[in-house]
Amino acid sequence: MTGATELFALGNDAWQVRVAPALGGAIVDARWRGRDVLRPTPAVELAARNVRKTACYPLVPFSNRIAFGEFAFGGAQYTLLKNLPDMPHAIHGVGFQQAWSVGENDGRSMHMQIAHTPDARWPFAFEARQSMAIEGDTLTLGMRITNTDTVAAPCGLGWHPFFPLDTQAGETHLRTAWKSMLLSDADDLPCASVDPIDFGALDSTVVDNCFTGWSGQARIDTPHHRICVEASEALRCAVLFRPQGQAFFAFEPVSHANNALHGNDPPMQVLAPGEALEARMVMTLHALTK
Template identity: 35%
Template structure:
């Protein structure tokens, strides 16, 4: 494990485990909550507090999609579902490229194997994630580069878990939200109003949500009133979707800035689905800033 330090703040990184964050602590308070999800098969039961999502976020239905006239099929990587979830970056070891007391850059270079059946992402890419820790904040910069000889569709995302304690409240603004069908795939796009709205900060202790919001304005606010702690999440324009995951009877919530809607690879007709077509040598870059304050 690599540990970054900035005053009373600590950030633990596990490059070998999909570039995952092991913890982010401010003094004795855990800002990111380490979670073990047995459905994320490649994590093999390890507890992680956050991890990068490349080269796409969330599900690809049945691991299949069509691009540029060709059909592709990937092997399911999520327990209990036939889908592929969160790309394949989290399934492979990342390399440590740069390190200082309060900063680290991790890199993954993926090349599809040509000597065995293709069951993962079929295009070559290079991804980097940079973490910059300060005593009251964390900056995460992400970039993916097409190192293949052909165009490819890509997305980016970051998956932090937050503790579901102390009457945690959440607020953010988005235009619409995708409802899900019985297979956990996007069904209908509806206005983010009424029960779907978080325009006014509200508690999420008992709610069960697992949906992708579109037209997110790039800001989200979490507050733990009993801890006297607040967190502001700010994302660059690459991230205009927000996945909210608040499973019942779990002690965490996930608030995930992402570039693409769920199953975006199979929704070419959605003009703002969030997939970026990169020509060879082109890059997609995004930045997320987490700022802690007292409340």
């Protein structure tokens, strides 16, 4: 599907953020004091409505992969639609592939929401509300998912932000703490848990793994600025993705392990009818000291 995508702008003296609610509730670009904090969406990809090339998109009601789109829950067996071309698994939930409706929007903050009815992509009803707000040098993302079904349901959430790598200007380093790294097999599914690797510069790193026991805090030192990330307690894991030869990496705070519905810990939350799960991700920018 192609065509113009309506963009909503948030801004203050420090931040300029553009959001595309109709394109999966995604952030198109986010600049701080003239610099790209998140990977900006190329114009051609925006015109093509390619949400996976945006700066950041929501992960709801699950993160990462569900093996081959199949899982058992509550005594029933479910088969999901494989929602990306050439992908044998269901991946990243349903929120990034549908339009979000805009609620409050005052130029410094905005809210948007979706209501999902059971279908081939996900068999349980839910509502999700996403918020974005800027204040000073801080950008805050919030999300709440509510089980609107008549039965208990597994639920998860998170974000998939992409950060640019400016290798010509210098190195980018990620500093954080986590307890274990999930190794992936040939199907990109967790197969073992090991002690985490101490990464050097992300510019020379190739990685696509989920890390559990995440501290909820991280520092990203780029050649231009420092990004301090803080996440709420619900975001117990982080996925680090840096493909070879690409000028970006993704650092994804999420609520559960990859393929959690097949026994990987930590599991997805199970919400009773009417129960909600909330999470928050905060990015505060700092200028580099000389």
